[in-house]
Each structure stands twice: as C-alpha cells, then as structure tokens.
Amino acid sequence: MNIKNTLVILSIIFFGNVATSQSHKSAFRADICDCLTLESQKRKLTENAYKACFIETLPKYATQIDAQIVEEDVNKKYLLGQIARRDLILTMQSQLVYTCKAYFEHLESEKLSKKLILRERAKESDLEAQNQLVAMSPNTYSYFSRAQLHYNLGNFDKAEADLKSCYEANPNKENMMSRRHELLLMALVHEENKNYAQAIALYDLAYFGVQDSPVAILRAIADKNNGGTIANIPKLVDGKIGSAAVKKEGRGARETTRGRTTRTENKKTTTEKTQSKKKSDTSSLKKLFKIDN
Structure with a gap:
C-alpha cells in the first residue's frame, strides 16, 4: 500500500470518528430537548429540569461517549470518561439555547424575571446616597455601584456612562x-x-x-x-x-x-x-x- 492510499484511509477513519462523535451529540441534544419540551408542557421548567433530563438521557449515549476515549489504562479511561460527562453537561446547555425552543424560552423567561425582581427592589431614593459616594470617592467601586443601581432602575444610558467612568478609574x-x-x-x-x-x-x-x-x-x-x-x-x-x-x-x-x-x-x-x-x-x-x- 503506497503512502497516498494510507493517508486516504487514515483521513476516512479520522473524519468518520469525528462525524460519529458529532452525530451522537446532536442526537443527545435532540433527546434532551424532547425531554425538556415534554416537561414544559406539564409544568413550568425549573433550573433542575435540565440536569434531570440530562441524567435521564445519558444511559442511552454512555457507550458512545466512552468509545471516543482512546486510553488503555482502565483507571485513566474512567477518569477521562467522568471529565467528558462533566464537560458535556456544561457545554450542552449553551448549545440547547440554539436548538431547543422550550429551553430557550425558559432561559429568557428566567432572565427577564430576575431583572424585573431587581427593578422592583431598586429605589430611586437610593440614588442620593450613591451620588454622594461618587462625589466623596470617585473610584471604580463607587462608579460600578451606581451603575448597577441605574441598571436595576432601567436607566441604561446612565448605567453605561458610569461603567465608562468605572473603566477609566480602574488601575x-x-x-x-x-x-x-x-x-x-x-x-x-x-x-x-x-x-x-x-x-x-x-x-x-x-x-x-x-x-x-x-x-x-x-x-x-x-x-x-x-x-x-x-x-x-x-x-x-x-x-x-x-x-x-x-x-x-x-x-x-x-x-x-x-x-x-x-x-x-x-x-x-x-x-x-x-x-x-x-x-x-x-x-x-x-x-x-x-x-x-
């Protein structure tokens, strides 16, 4: 077998493995999305819903995950498998934002809810104390504190202005x-x-x-x-x-x-x-x- 044919075969094996890896991850995402969608139809999704769906779906793909790990030492392979699962549960969340409507809408709703709660708790009367703090000590901490209050109050232009000052004052x-x-x-x-x-x-x-x-x-x-x-x-x-x-x-x-x-x-x-x-x-x-x- 000449070198050219060898390279072709190695390329097919490599890209075949990559394609298989991507394929099982796509299927994994789709199954988790189905789980989250079904859950959202029954009740409002919570922060634990994703983890529950991940754990429920994982057994179906455990063998494929481990097949991607090339390591002869059993103990090392087990450790690498645990790391792969940890990384997968963390990285798949951001991927689902693009591919799972139910999960995206849940995250958007949670983000909006937190912002509205902060706005409800923020008080215009607190600005006087923040203004005094900036006047007495115009440093990165005082500017950021006031910027955060402005953001919570919905004063986005003023928050942006304070963040610029915060940046300029930061050593x-x-x-x-x-x-x-x-x-x-x-x-x-x-x-x-x-x-x-x-x-x-x-x-x-x-x-x-x-x-x-x-x-x-x-x-x-x-x-x-x-x-x-x-x-x-x-x-x-x-x-x-x-x-x-x-x-x-x-x-x-x-x-x-x-x-x-x-x-x-x-x-x-x-x-x-x-x-x-x-x-x-x-x-x-x-x-x-x-x-x-």
Missing part, C-alpha cells in the same frame, strides 16, 4: 478576571440597547473556561437574539477562548527547548505575545465601552 484595566463584573454588566446594558455584537464580545472577554456555563449561556442567548446559530459557538483552546492558544504555545516551547539561551528567547517571545494580547484586549474594551483613545 487594573488589563486584568479581565478582576473586572469580570464590569464586563458582564456592560454586556447586559448592550443587550438592552440591542447591541448584541458588543455584548457577545464582552461575554467572550469575561468567559473563563468550560465550567463557566452561566456566561456561555448568556452569550448564546445574545447571539441567538442576534440571529446566530449553533455554528457561532466559539471553538475553545484548553477550555478557553483566545489567549489560551498563546499560553499553550509558550508552555510547549519551554518544555521542549534545551539551553538557557533558547529558554530565555522563548520566554521573551511569550511575554511579548502576552503583552500584545493585553494591549489588544484593552483596545477592544475601549471600543466596547465606547471610550476614545
């Missing part, structure tokens, strides 16, 4: 995780103004990995409301969006390179890429927060 602009609450609130403000593309970009910056399913769900809802499909779910590298690729490349270079000089050069390259990524994130944030350079 730690480049640390996305420490500013996660600002990113999420600004994303919600953008959604209220139907600026879905900006909201999605902020959700991407706030997202910290596979286990961050609440943000993945919010992103999916915003994208679906913007006319998006399941194909718009971003591909993850090491469970993260974007910067993980740079981190992985830097880590791999350090592990495989010998010699102090080469390690130093790789470290410099990784540092430069990280700094470039930070500058890119900061520049993107300025645009998303509508702040001029």
